[in-house]
Amino acid sequence: MSDLHYADPRLVPLYDLLNAGDEDHRFYEARIGAAPLKIVDLGCGTGVFAVRLARQGHAVTGVDPAPAMLDVARARPGGDLPTWVLGDAEAFRGRFDVAVMTGHAFQCLLTDAAMLQTFDQVRARLDRGGRFMFETRNPKARAWDGWTPEASSQVLDLGGGNQVRLSHEVLALDGEQVRFQTRHRFMPAGDEVVSRSTLRFAPRAMIEQGLRAAGFGRVDWFGDWEGGALSAGSSEMIAVATAE
Incomplete structure (x- = not known):
C-alpha cells in the first residue's frame, strides 16, 4: 500500500x-x-x-x-x-x-x-x-461502489484562490480488501498527485x-x-x- x-x-x-x-x-x-x-x-x-x-x-x-x-x-x-x-x-x-x-x-x-x-x-x-x-x-453497505471518478469528484477550497479537485477510483477487490487510488489536481497550477490506498472491510x-x-x-x-x-x-x- x-x-x-x-x-x-x-x-x-x-x-x-x-x-x-x-x-x-x-x-x-x-x-x-x-x-x-x-x-x-x-x-x-x-x-x-x-x-x-x-x-x-x-x-x-x-x-x-x-x-x-x-x-x-x-x-x-x-x-x-x-x-x-x-x-x-x-x-x-x-x-x-x-x-x-x-x-x-x-x-x-x-x-x-x-x-x-x-x-x-x-x-x-x-x-x-x-x-x-x-x-x-459496514461491508454490507458496499461504500466502494460509489468510489468512481464521476460519483466521488469534489473540489476543496484551500484559500488564497487555490483549490484541489479530487476523486477516487477502485483498482481491485480482493476478498475483504479494496484497493483504490485518489487523484488530486491542484488548481490553478494544474499539478496532479495520485495516491494509492488499501482498506479492509x-x-x-x-x-x-x-x-x-x-x-x-x-x-x-x-x-x-x-x-x-x-x-x-x-x-x-x-x-x-x-x-x-
Missing part, C-alpha cells in the same frame, strides 16, 4: 478538510463523559480529536505512524496539551481508561494478524472495565471474535453517529468494547 496522504506535504493539509465534521467526535465524547480520564487516540492523524479531548481536561496520548501528521498535531493551537507518540499500537506505554480509533483508521489493519495484535496491545493497556471505541465501514463477526480473544467482553454496536442500532443497511459499524 502506498498512501501519500501520510507522507506528501501537499496532501497532509487535506486531511482536516476531508474530516471537517465532528459527529464522530461528539458520539465518542458522549460515551467518554466529562470526568477526567486517561485516553489514548490511536491513529490520531493531525490531532484534532486528541487536542479537543485534552482541552476538556482528559490526559491524552495521541499515537500515529506518520511523522508529517504529528508535525501538524504539535503545531496546532493546544498541541502542547497531549503527549504525542510516533508509531502504532505497539509504540505507546502506560495504563488508560479509554482507547479510541477514529477516522476509519481501523480499516488500515489489513490482515487478521494486524487486527488481533492491535486488539491485544490495546487490551494490555486498559484496566478492567476500560473501553475501546472505533468504527469501520472486515465483517462484524470476525471483529467480535478478535475482541473476545483479546479479553474484551461486552461489545455494543451502533449503526450511525446518532446512536442508532446497527442493521444491514447501516453505513457504519461503531464498536464500544469493554475490557473484562
Whole structure:
C-alpha cells in the first residue's frame, strides 16, 4: 500500500478538510463523559480529536505512524496539551481508561494478524472495565461502489484562490480488501498527485471474535453517529468494547 496522504506535504493539509465534521467526535465524547480520564487516540492523524479531548481536561496520548501528521498535531493551537507518540499500537506505554480509533483508521489493519495484535496491545493497556471505541465501514453497505471518478469528484477550497479537485477510483477487490487510488489536481497550477490506498472491510463477526480473544467482553454496536442500532443497511459499524 502506498498512501501519500501520510507522507506528501501537499496532501497532509487535506486531511482536516476531508474530516471537517465532528459527529464522530461528539458520539465518542458522549460515551467518554466529562470526568477526567486517561485516553489514548490511536491513529490520531493531525490531532484534532486528541487536542479537543485534552482541552476538556482528559490526559491524552495521541499515537500515529506518520511523522508529517504529528508535525501538524504539535503545531496546532493546544498541541502542547497531549503527549504525542510516533508509531502504532505497539509504540505507546502506560495504563488508560479509554482507547479510541477514529477516522476509519481501523480499516488500515489489513490482515487478521494486524487486527488481533492491535486488539491485544490495546487490551494490555486498559484496566478492567476500560473501553475501546472505533468504527469501520459496514461491508454490507458496499461504500466502494460509489468510489468512481464521476460519483466521488469534489473540489476543496484551500484559500488564497487555490483549490484541489479530487476523486477516487477502485483498482481491485480482493476478498475483504479494496484497493483504490485518489487523484488530486491542484488548481490553478494544474499539478496532479495520485495516491494509492488499501482498506479492509472486515465483517462484524470476525471483529467480535478478535475482541473476545483479546479479553474484551461486552461489545455494543451502533449503526450511525446518532446512536442508532446497527442493521444491514447501516453505513457504519461503531464498536464500544469493554475490557473484562
